[in-house]
Amino acid sequence: MSQNYEELDFKKTPIGDLMLRRRRMFQLGDTDIYEVKLGEHYLMTSLFHESESQLARIGLDKTDHEELDIIVGGLGLGYTAAAALEDRHVKSLVIIEYLDAVIEWHQKHLVPLGKTLTEDSRCQIIQADFFAVSRDDTKSFNPEFPDKKYDVILLDIDHTPTHVLNQTNKHFYTEQGLSEFSRHLKKGAVFGLWADGAPEKAFCDHLAKVFSHSESHHIQFENPITGGSSEGTVYTAIRK
Structure with a gap:
């Protein structure tokens, strides 16, 4: 009990x-x-995680690649990765997490999805700074495969493109930062981002300049704490 x-x-x-x-x-x-x-x-909370699951489902729905190599930026409680692994097209999934403690929670099964992720042979968790790696296209998100590019990259770390956990993350959400990051994607691959609140026009404009096609998806979901609903945005973009 x-x-x-x-x-x-x-x-x-x-x-x-x-x-x-x-x-x-x-x-x-x-x-x-x-x-x-x-x-x-x-x-984050396990009480409502529709946003994390929607990020995976919407992001993967945007690709027509048959076998998917995926990066998930930010482990959290694992809901984005777990939802992605439900897709039969997923061949490999690498989670990039900055904080060692969060990785340990899953390895020690302290959180509900720890066993699900750590026992799936397609899934690997790597301790690294997602934003630092994204700036350097001479490195891969997975050091074992330094030249590898990916079919889908899903990101859920900061609250929004302008409300970030660490000021050094801000560069990623600029046109230059997105351009640097895009080189980690295969041609025709998908970038998906979850953010709180309504779509931000400035960020949508940056996506439109860097990628061949981009969209913002307004998501609403029940909030059991407030008794009402909460909102967020899933941004998706396709590499040229």
Whole structure:
């Protein structure tokens, strides 16, 4: 029987104090809720994860490549990667996660999808800075295959293109940053990004200049905490 509140892990990291906790809410009965905080920011919750799943489903739906090599930027609680692995076309999936502690949560099965991801032979988790690698097309997201490019790259790390967890991430969301990043994709490959809130016009304009085709998909989903709905955006773009 779980406690009503339990701190499962706490670590100091280069970008703030990181906490994983499990709790229950009276109105939800015996449902265990897993939450991640970074400093004062709530990064994610298992209570609603439609956004992470929609990122994978919408992103993969945009490609016609038969066998898919995928990168997921940001591990979190694993919902984006798990949704992507449901697609039978996925041949390999590499998750790039900056924080060692988040990787450990999955390896130790402290979070609900830890076993799902770590026991899938197609899935590999690599500790690295997604944004640093994205700027350097002489390196691959997977050091074992330095020349490899990818069919789909899905990103869910920052809140939005303008509300970032670390100021060094801002470069990625510029026209130059996206241009550098695009060289990690195969021709005709897909980039997908989740962000909170409504689409941002400036970022849409950057995507349109770098990629051959881009779209923003407005997503609404139920929020059990507020009793209402929340919104977000999945941006998709196709490499020229």
